[in-house]
Amino acid sequence: MNILLLIAHGSRREESNLEIESLVKKITSLNNEEFDSVIHGFLEFASPNIEEAIQKCSDMGASSVTILPYFLSAGVHITRDIPEEISKAYAKNPNLKIKIANYFGSRDEIAEILIKTALDIK
Template identity: 30%
Template sequence: MASHGIVLFAHGARDARWAEPFERLSTRLRALRGPSAGPVSLAFLELMSPDLPTAVAEQAAAGVSIVTVVPVFFGQGGHIRRDLPAILDQCRAANPTVEIRCSTAVGEDDEVIEAIAAYCLRQTSS
């Protein structure tokens, strides 16, 4: 059975605290997947490390045969439409034996929008 890793891909920031929600997300995802599932890692576009090529290479070195990159961006802006495809091409060229998939930005998903809307409603109910 192929090992399937997930890389959560976020923008990055100068302030290390900015990454805290992404770290909580990766921890939660690891717990939901269980110990026998493939790895979950974080990667950043800029200002933080590791970058996406490094995170993919680390998973490939660990024996992962499929990596799904999940852009943890609210929308499909220039970074997702322009920068991410070029970085994915770089990752694929550097790791030809690994199948690298990419989902849409999480903010484009209807369930995510519903969860955010429910959160906003809860803020007005007290």
């Protein structure tokens, strides 16, 4: 079983965290069967945290987890914090194959999405 784990920052504001849950539902609806399930986790301020989310993947029977960082730039969270949290979780789940996709903001299409967003004035 291959699970896509979307990692977001997390917020003290619950509405922001609910947006991530909604995004996971949208990703699930677009999934082309590459992933058996799509779930989310948070770096901080919300649950499940990364370690809990990876444990959930293991509990669901995953053999492979693809981590998708939902971040715009390669700051300290991408370069240090997330890899450290994944390492901690892997130590508890060494049978999982964990892959880390590039962060969202690294995509060339982000400029096009930003222009579309700027033009989408309500």
